[in-house]
Amino acid sequence: MSSSTAAHGSAPITEAAPLSLCAREPHVPADRLVAEMVPPPRFDAVRFDTYVPDxxxxxxxxxxxxxxxxxxxxxxxxxxxxxxxxxxxxxxxxxxxxxxxxxxxxxxxxxxxxxxxxxxxxxxxxxxxxxxxxxxxxxxxxxxxxxxxxxxxxxxxxxxxxxxxxxxxxxxxxxxxxxxxxxxxxxxxxxxxxxxxxxxxxxxxxxxxxxxxxxxxxxxxxxxxxxxxxEDYRHRGLPEAPAPYSDEEVTKAAYATEGASLDDFPHLLDHLAKVHPSRYGALTDGVRAVCLTDVRPVPDQSTALRLVVLADRLYDREVPVLASGLPFDRLFSDDMLNGGYRKKYFRAISRLTALARDAKGLVAQ
The missing domain is CATH 3.40.50 (Rossmann fold)
Incomplete structure (x- = not known):
């Protein structure tokens, strides 16, 4: 999402409450699975001549x-x-x-x-x-x-x-x-x-x-x-990820941004266990920004792997992520980052960091 769609200091608070990912339990028919086997929205416009070789x-x-x-x-x-x-x-x-x-x-x-x-x-x-x-x-x-x-x-x-x-x-x-x-x-x-x-x-x-x-x-x-x-192009010449915001800033941004969701991070992790990962894309249908409060370390490997899938779907759809709590590079324990799934976790950190940069404009300056 570009900064032009972000909430600004003068933007009014919307009357409607933000969406909640935890309130969604999507069902995806088989024909949709076939029809959606195309590059995700983030890669709609990519071509060989838009790839910038190092x-x-x-x-x-x-x-x-x-x-x-x-x-x-x-x-x-x-x-x-x-x-x-x-x-x-x-x-x-x-x-x-x-x-x-x-x-x-x-x-x-x-x-x-x-x-x-x-x-x-x-x-x-x-x-x-x-x-x-x-x-x-x-x-x-x-x-x-x-x-x-x-x-x-x-x-x-x-x-x-x-x-x-x-x-x-x-x-x-x-x-x-x-x-x-x-x-x-x-x-x-x-x-x-x-x-x-x-x-x-x-x-x-x-x-x-x-x-x-x-x-x-x-x-x-x-x-x-x-x-x-x-090297990871998402960090090539780019600024460091923004520090987490306060709960109040994240909540205010969620109410001020049309199509934003607002969820408590631990509750969202619990909800992901109830939704098959094949439906995580549908879980984010129509969501223009994800706002999370109380981000904390992921408690176990199964939860961590589900979060990786959600991060991939958010990244594919270019949905910015605004969060309070711990920064995203502290989501996974040292044991996870040194274990067999380390590549997945580093990819999730990289992608969530990129989406956190995209979300900076959602907070009133």
Whole structure:
């Protein structure tokens, strides 16, 4: 949200009370899950030429070149129309029957992998209904809603499936999605993916391509790993996140901002346990700002992982977050930040910090 939509000192307090996320229990029909498999609103306008490579990281410019070539190669007949497997030229040599049908974007959080993945979706010369884009969680939710065979049938006519944040934390889900992707590859669907870290993988805050290719069980030959080096762009040259505000400031801003929600943070965490993560996007429908009071450390891992999903959905939708209590970099304990899910937690901190910057204009100066 731009500052032009924020509340200012002269703005009147609205008569209606703010929304409450805790009062919402959305139900999402299966057809909506399919229709919404497109890049999220934050990435509506991204393209390869809007990606700004770090001049100190040549792999970023190379990624744009390779993905642009990959997208251009997806303009042939769809699997549904031609019924033949399609092979693509990555720009190095003529296409061959053994060329990979997919790319895996390998890099740390904040290097722009989602920007590039969404740019690939936009650049692929195919009708909107023949391209699908979603997170790993959204894909597993689709299988849960439609059933495995119906999901295969629904996606088999696509030219491209982009999977953001491929999760390898749950072996059962990994096997499920690997089986799904194998069927889609057989139907000629091109694949592109980014991924998260396996439990116990520490170090750079990134997931190594070799682990991804091993875990997707037999699909490694269909992926070309594409390394993208760099630091988190959300902190590149940007100011530090604003300090938390007082309860009074957050409450006043919530009442003064049309479409804002206002919730006590501990109660919101409790409520998230009652709503399936596939519905967190719907939970924020129509919300133009999220105001939270009494932010405090997340008490346990299950709660923390639910908060990560909510942070992703808020970030996707560019919903600013105004908060009182502790700053967002103190949400997760040292044990969490040093554990197997550290990449998810650092991503959540990074994204919530960016949304906190966006919310500065909501407070009257």
């Amino acid at each position: 001049p100190n990281q040549p792999s970023q410019s190379e990624a744009v070149r390779v993905l642009s070539t990959f997208a251009a190669g997806l303009g042939g007949a769809s699997a549904a129309g031609g019924g033949k497997r399609r092979w693509f030229d990555f720009g190095k040599k003529p296409a061959a029957p053994t060329a990979p049908l997919g790319v895996y974007l390998d890099g740390g959080y904040g290097v722009g992998k989602t920007h590039l993945l969404a740019s690939l979706w936009h650049a692929t010369p195919a009708p909107r209904e023949l391209k699908a884009f979603g997170t790993f969680v959204e894909l597993t939710n689709l299988v849960g809603a439609l059933g495995f065979q119906q999901t295969v049938q629904t996606l088999s006519g696509h030219r491209l499936l982009c999977i953001d944040e491929f999760e390898l934390d749950d072996p059962g889900d990994t096997v499920l999605v690997s089986s799904l992707l194998r069927r889609l590859v057989e139907a000629g669907v091109a694949l592109a993916a980014t991924s998260n870290t396996l439990p116990g993988k520490l170090g750079e805050g990134r997931f190594a391509a070799v682990d991804f290719l091993r875990e997707i069980q037999g699909l490694s030959a269909h992926f070309r790993p594409l390394r993208i080096d760099g």
